[in-house]
Amino acid sequence: MRDRARFVNTEPDRILKKGGLATGSAIVYSAASFSYRCAIAPSVRLNIRLLEVVKPSIMYRIPFDRVNWVTSSFLIGTALIALIGVPIYLVKVGIDWFQFAMFFFYVTATMMSITVGYHRLFSHLSFKAKLPVKLFTLVFGACAFENSCLNWASDHRRHHKHVDHDEDPYDISKGFFWAHIGWLLFKLNPEPPMDNVADLRKDKLVMWQHNHVHWIGLVVGLVIPTVIGYYWNLSHGMNPMTGALGGFLIAGIARIVVAQHCTFFINSLCHTVGRQPYSTSHSARDSAIMAFLTFGEGYHNYHHEFQHDYRNGVKPWQWDPSKWTIWTLSKFGLADGLRRVPDSRILLAEMGEARRKAQQQLAEMRELAHGPAQRAADAVHELVEKLSANYHELEKAVSDRVQLSREVLNGWQDETRSMMRELRRMSQIQAA
Numbered sequence: 001m002r003d004r005a006r007f008v009n010t011e012p013d014r015i016l017k018k019g020g021l022a023t024g025s026a027i028v029y030s031a032a033s034f035s036y037r038c039a040i041a042p043s044v045r046l047n048i049r050l051l052e053v054v055k056p057s058i059m060y061r062i063p064f065d066r067v068n069w070v071t072s073s074f075l076i077g078t079a080l081i082a083l084i085g086v087p088i089y090l091v092k093v094g095i096d097w098f099q100f101a102m103f104f105f106y107v108t109a110t111m112m113s114i115t116v117g118y119h120r121l122f123s124h125l126s127f128k129a130k131l132p133v134k135l136f137t138l139v140f141g142a143c144a145f146e147n148s149c150l151n152w153a154s155d156h157r158r159h160h161k162h163v164d165h166d167e168d169p170y171d172i173s174k175g176f177f178w179a180h181i182g183w184l185l186f187k188l189n190p191e192p193p194m195d196n197v198a199d200l201r202k203d204k205l206v207m208w209q210h211n212h213v214h215w216i217g218l219v220v221g222l223v224i225p226t227v228i229g230y231y232w233n234l235s236h237g238m239n240p241m242t243g244a245l246g247g248f249l250i251a252g253i254a255r256i257v258v259a260q261h262c263t264f265f266i267n268s269l270c271h272t273v274g275r276q277p278y279s280t281s282h283s284a285r286d287s288a289i290m291a292f293l294t295f296g297e298g299y300h301n302y303h304h305e306f307q308h309d310y311r312n313g314v315k316p317w318q319w320d321p322s323k324w325t326i327w328t329l330s331k332f333g334l335a336d337g338l339r340r341v342p343d344s345r346i347l348l349a350e351m352g353e354a355r356r357k358a359q360q361q362l363a364e365m366r367e368l369a370h371g372p373a374q375r376a377a378d379a380v381h382e383l384v385e386k387l388s389a390n391y392h393e394l395e396k397a398v399s400d401r402v403q404l405s406r407e408v409l410n411g412w413q414d415e416t417r418s419m420m421r422e423l424r425r426m427s428q429i430q431a432a
Helices: 011-017 048-053 071-094 097-121 131-142 149-161 176-185 203-233 239-271 289-291 300-305 321-329 342-368 372-399 406-431
Strands: 006-008 037-042
Touching: 048 342, 071 176, 071 239, 097 131, 097 149, 097 203, 097 239, 131 149, 131 203, 149 203, 176 239, 203 239, 239 289, 289 372, 342 372, 342 406, 372 406
Parallel strands: none
Antiparallel strands: 006 037
8 A cells, every 4th residue: 555645834835836846756855955845655765765756857946926036136146246256356456454344343333233233122122222222223233134123023023932833934944044044035925914013113213214224224334335445545545446346345245245144044053053951842052153153142042942131141151242232331321121031040941951851861761771771770860850859949939939049049050060961971871
């Protein structure tokens, strides 16, 4: 008897169907890797023979009626200019310290405006800011060409509400490419309503930026670096047109591409690679590397668990310039109302996840337990019991709103980490 096929449908799949892709064989696989529809019989092995079951007549066709032409042209065009134009400029003209200084300023101002402004201030309301901070982040946020703050916040709030589900605009379950940039290249079907930003619509500055975002980005993000480069070279006896071209290419186009893809990697890479110390109920992960590249946004597992905290890197040693900037602004009276998750709740989440992992490892060990392995399983069981006891004690303290001292919390945290190290050691011994 023929096996019944299992179908996996996604938003990219609907794009394929809209484009007229036939699905008559045992498996249909998109060569572009960002959209797919699989009808896989359980007996079919997904190995190199995958190519043998694809009918030669099946042709992948892009549904041009769903392409977001303006956005796609901009994203692809700027990337090509950065990849081709910048190296040619550097070979022909050489490295100019002023151009790279301007690039550094612009990429910092742009990225901080996204992280501090678009993300933590406007999307999550994790603190309140005075007019100069709001104006700066809205102006330089527009220079990232990631749409207006109103649109950005609406998409991001929807992402948090429906993470890993179909309503999530950049749902990672639809593929890495889709979460990274595919959701921008194609029009979402249906277009999600902007019904979750009523608070931001009342902000006149946000609405001013929303109505003029492209002009702001064009003038401040592209024209001004070009003009500065022109007059810098002119005032130093160099070719002004070379300076203008350098400002346009390096502080303008290259900076836009770098800033955008660092942001996009939060939606893709930080939902694919990294640690999950606070929760595995969603795909978000912590990545120290991405935190370094995105001014602190890489601690994504923590952020999805405690999205209203103004900090992403909650540990003192974690790289989070956005957190430090917000804190510094508060000391100068430019920000207030900084929202922080209590340390006890953070530790409770860590202990809960540690207990879950320990219980999972214990269950796996017991399946193979015999002789020495049984004694190892018994030792792990004792660790699980201790973790559970500490977890329930802290859970009750948090529920009863008991104020715990820093020393007590640190003691529990150190004990939890010590037990997890012992658990990993036992796991390595068993594997050996």
